[in-house]
Amino acid sequence: MTTAETALTGKKPGEGNTRRDFLYISTAAVATTGTAIAVWPFIDSLNPNAETLAQSKIDVDISQIDVGQRVTIKLQGRPIFIVHRTAAQIAAAKKDDTNPDLIDPATDASRVQKEEWLIVIGVCTHLGCIPLGQNDGDRLGKWGGWYCPCHGSAYDIAGRVRRGPAPKNLYLLPYEFKDNGMVSIG
Template sequence: MAHTDTDEPTRRDFLYVATGAFAAVGGAAAIWPLIDQMNPDASMLALATVEVDISAIEVGQSITVMWQGKPVFIRRRTEEEIEMAKAVPVDILPDPIARNENITGEVPATDENRAAEGKEEWLVMVGICTHLGCIPKGQKVGDAQGDFGGWFCPCHGSHYDTAGRIRKGPAPMNLAVPVYSFLSDDRIQLG
């Protein structure tokens, strides 16, 4: 009797299928570590967003928190500091762009475009000088620095105002405003 394609599978057919399946599973198991290593590790995922309790910050005080390996300044500004920032015409600023990642496009560096709407007393900025990456001074209570009452980078003499805008010195840009949101009146989420 001759064998045809309609005959039942043989032991050889089973071995071909089993060997192919075993090779596919083994190949996937060998490749998985290479694919998985491209995912961010747990420490980076933890830094993607950070919640900050701001309930203890008094008017006129600042704190510095670390986010994505960078210092972030969070300041609760006084009415005087807000008024000083609002009084500055944008056309006299060395960098007229807001540098606010919460707003799309290149908007003017007004105080309103540097703070969250309805929460103008809070100023949130990446605390890295835009000249050579130093950390400006001015975060301690009653320690406003520079010629404009904000922050001062002593390394090369960059002066920032009460809205974190460059006013004098070699820094080419305003301090960056990172992505952040208010989760409540007492909590901010960075990232």
């Protein structure tokens, strides 16, 4: 198994521009797939090569991600958003489970394995832009999740689309929590 350390960025919502975290999160890829993780947006020198881009699974050490912090990894060329949600964010997400205005109705519980962790593909379901919300100072949109600057779609903290034109919630992907503080994504 190969181990790599790659810089990730994250923030605590509500802290605005007062805090920018630069984390070094230990990652280890599954032996059959190799290592595949990078910052998003990431430094050019960290761009994965073609072999890395083809890898389909990555283990991420989430034990270093603080409550309220958001980090982004890159897997197969796509940004994956990881959010260590606060109690208030979880409550807000659950509160909207039955909101009749949901564009793509889904309960919060149907979108997470552990309520404190949201892991979604960070690609707008309209035309594929990368929504804002992962970096300090980003516009989060009215529902506190993500805002897509391309055509104005907004997502809540469960990754549910709350304002179009995006038609679908941020897509989920397979992942599995492990005992050692790691989550295997992909």
